[in-house]
Amino acid sequence: MAKSYRRLNLLMAKPLDDGQTFGDLLTDAPVDEYPLAGDLGIDGVVYVKQSTEKRPGWGPVLDEVTGRVVPGLANRSSSAVLLLRVDGDVFAFTFGYGRYLIEQSLFVQDFGLRAALNTLDENSLRSVDLHTIEDQPVQKKSQAARDSAVGVFGIDILRDVLRAVTGVPKSGVGLTQISGGDSMFSFSIDMEAADFPELARRAKGYYENDDYKTSFSWVDNVRKLKDDASIDALNAQLIQAISTRNPGIMVTLPEIGVWDTILGFSFTRNKDGIRPVIQAGDYIDTIPDLANLTIEGLKRDRLFVHDVDGNITEHSVYRCIYFEIADGDKTKIIFDGKWYEVDAIFIGRIAATLNLVQISSLVFPSVEIWDEEGKSKIESEGDYNIRAAATLGYFLLDKKLVKTDRTTSPIELCDLLTPAKQLIHVKHRKGGSAGLSHLFAQGGVAAEIMLGDKAFRKKARTVLRGVNPAARDLIPLDGVRTADYEIVFLILGEGSATLKQNLPFFSKVNLAKTFENLTQRGFRVTIAGAPTASRLLT
Structure with a gap:
């Protein structure tokens, strides 16, 4: 033939x-x-x-x-x-x-x-x-x-x-x-x-x-699982973990939120029970029969996001769950409604990099929480930045945007700038993995553009002079010495001691990448936390 x-x-x-x-x-x-x-x-x-x-x-x-x-x-x-x-x-x-x-x-x-x-x-x-x-x-x-x-x-x-x-x-x-x-x-x-x-x-x-x-070899780092049988088995373990209130269960926003406009969060069967942060326990408490919880139920249930104008957006709880399962030399992770298999060697490399990330020596005020008209409240990022700047004597650059040809929209140099050239980027822990990953990427981009774009530095100096004339020369027009600068990632809602270990895995990946990129350019990179504390009555 x-x-x-x-x-x-x-x-x-x-x-x-x-x-x-x-x-x-x-x-x-x-x-x-x-x-x-x-x-x-x-x-x-x-x-x-x-x-x-x-x-x-x-x-x-x-x-x-x-x-x-x-x-x-x-x-x-x-x-x-x-x-x-x-x-x-x-x-x-x-x-x-x-x-x-x-x-x-x-x-x-x-x-x-x-x-x-x-x-x-x-x-x-x-x-x-x-x-x-x-x-x-x-x-x-x-x-x-x-x-x-x-x-x-x-x-x-x-x-x-x-x-x-x-x-x-x-x-x-x-x-x-x-x-x-x-x-x-x-x-x-x-x-x-x-x-x-x-x-x-x-x-x-x-x-x-x-x-x-x-x-x-890098293709073995992370792979998305598509095998229905494997996904079904992992979903069964996820249901078991929720039913037994496993502390590793996290509920996070699956996408970036506009944090200063978010009033709080609630869940199906308790839509009016708005809380200022997302807690897995708040969702689990709404489930009437944990013994009979199903994946279909998780997909039907909703996380409601309430903003200050009374608008409500919603996400499937299944998309919002973050959970890790150790499986021999692999780790299985659910993130944004998808299961991933992560190689143990890769996880070890990320952990080794994170061990190099130091806790900042700066001490930050706690994030205030309080009750108002029967509802729990937490201080917004914007309000926190204003208070921290006033308390610590830092320059407030939150929402002070600088135009650059290197990004599609103007960017912040940082949220807070110290007289000692520490550029502090701030994000609430309440938003989960998406917000934290955005924080690290945002800080990395701002530092790299500051280093490589003279036109950006010129515009940034103008913005700094408008904030306080003493701040302008913290960013020189020429001759930037990266060793003079510390990039600080400040996460609101958790103390520094437990911060790194409690980051979701993919946020750890983004932090490790940002740390390596910036330290290779000579910047110092640290991380810090600010726990919550009850607002003092006046």
Whole structure:
């Protein structure tokens, strides 16, 4: 039989349970089953989706503008999958829309990506798909005009989760146009029907190889879990943790909030019970029957955010939960409604970096809390900054914006500036991971722009002179000595002693990244906390 050039998509199934058949790997879509030709000697079967022609949705528009029923308009999608057993493993080659015929949770989730990384030339990549773990996670695709080294794509190995990659294979691989993402490994090759088992065998060998660790070891740092079975098991552990009031359960905003406009927070079944900070216990107390709590219940329940103008926004509680589960040499983390698997070595590196972050020697006043008209209140960031500046003799730069061509909008140099050149950035702990990550990124950007942009420094000096003439020369127009400056991240609502250890993991990642970037430029970077205290009655 003559060979033909084919584009193939391959997946590898997880080990089948006793009694499971090929058909158990499929979804519920109606299919026709076809046995394989006997002379091929392949243990497998082909499934083809039963499909019918459908007139496209835009057909009636053409009928209307022509005044007649336009003939020949029909859509028909074809889907097929070849399932075969090779050396005890089951593989799936999909055709057309065949990937939608198989039950994805029953297939090895990193098979495609890892097989691709082990076969690609690191200097001949064409595109990468990334999931960036930010305050609000972002998915992005970067594509190069020609074969490029991995460094061209600007990957942040601390925050980017690699989802898919395409490129040119290494010499000797014998495949072309390789790509891989999650469970699917795709490639092109001259082949004939009898070659399917050998291709599956080769692909498994690529998957089991560790060559990728030479050039792509960072992909093991963090990966997003997409396996339904694993997610279900983790969700079950999450329910158990909530039901037993595990102290590790945190409820946070899944996105950045405008903190000075936020009055407080409440939950389903106690919408009017507004509290100034988010406490997991406040939510757990609203659950009428903890023993029968379900994931569906978590997704239905809402965290309500009340602002000072009486407006209410809401988020699914499931999206707001942050929780870590130790699992052997991995840690599983739920963040923004998604589960991640984090490598223990990577966690150790982040911890080692955080150990280098010193507690600031500055002493800050506590954040005031009080009751008013039967409701708990907490001092806003803006009010705290005003009081701290007055109490400590610092320059108040909160909301004093400086224009720069290096960002899309004006930025603050810092919230508070000391006469000793300490730039203090302030954020409430109440906002959770999103707000804290934003704090560290904001401080890092401001310091870097101050260092590298003379035009920014000139405008900043004008702003400083408007605040207090004595403050202007704290930022020189020329000759910035970074060793003279300390960047202080002040977090309101928790004391300094427990601050670092209680940060959510992805906030730790952002702090570690900011610390490394700024200290490499010569800045000192410290962190500080300000616990709460009852307001004294006057």
